Amino acid sequence: MIIPGWVEILLRTTVAFLILLAAPKIFRRTSIAHFSYFEASAMIIIAVILAVGSFHIGIPVGYSITALITWVLIVGVVNYISLKSVSFRNFIHGKGIPVIKDGKVLEENLKKERYTTDDLLKQLRARNVFKVADVEFAVLESSGDINVLLKKENQPLTPKDMLIPVAPVKEPQTIVMDGKVMDEALATVGLNRGWLEAELEKQGIAIENVFIGQVDSYGELTVDLFDDKIKVPEPKEKPLLLASIKKTQADLEIFSLQTENEQAKDLFKNSASEMEEVLKTVQKYLH
Amino acid sequence: MTVGSQVKQCLASLKSIEANLNSLSLKAEDEEARHAFHESCLKTRKVLQQIEARVGELEYEEPQYKGF
Known part of the structure; x- marks a missing residue:
């Protein structure tokens, strides 16, 4: 049976495409711009073998496949050895x-x-x-x-250079995308739809209007809306808390100065210094 | 404003601070932050109880200003 040329090309091309899909697996995970000379050459050679094999009917399929397998093996072996040996790695991939x-x-x-x-x-x-x-x-x-x-x-100035204590941060979670709630992301931060609804209610926003909603590692929700004309209030919970701690601390100190009762004076003074400690501990987290 | 009502106002602030710190200590993901909030929450609670007792004394001394 003789297969017409175009059918053969169709078949060859399909197979070449399938092989191409698997090809990235054999290379190191890095952007093409950072490929070494060897990797770039190997990649181009494999691509050319696939291209030529897909339309050059004169070359038997077996030849193309043999060449391909050989090259893939070479790349695999080279990558494996360069994982194990530093000097080989320097030889193949070059060194800074x-x-x-x-x-x-x-x-x-x-x-x-x-x-x-x-x-x-x-x-x-x-x-x-x-x-x-x-x-x-x-x-x-x-x-x-x-x-x-x-x-x-x-070098750019860092908080460490300035001896400023900073609060640790974890990656924020995107919990609303295009108005749809991402239940999985919500669950990873230990929150649920009820919390989200309450939080949106507080800001006076309908969930359908939320384009992106993210929650940070301190449970603070920030949203971007479809309707950019609506003003979203900035989260004020933490700065408010900080201000109220400061105010209370100052009040307690004033009471301790105002009162004439010795016992009460001591009590207010103690309380004021306790609140000062509280302020010191949480200050960096509330900025 | 009498001293009594000022202290009561301060007490209310303390209650709000305590509640806020408590909720933050539950929400924070970082272990260190959690600990700091919890510790501060407990300290605030202690202060809260002391001031509460003082409010009781003030109310006893000036019964005419009892209640809010």
């Missing part, structure tokens, strides 16, 4: 090379990698560094990118 160290450009390394000064400046600018003098250390990665460690005084 320092191009700036102690704030000084290493011209030798640049020359070795055939990297021009313009390339270096361009890559630094891509990292928002316009002045070489701001850089303490920079590495030329095997993908061609440059990663930069700025000098400490040029």
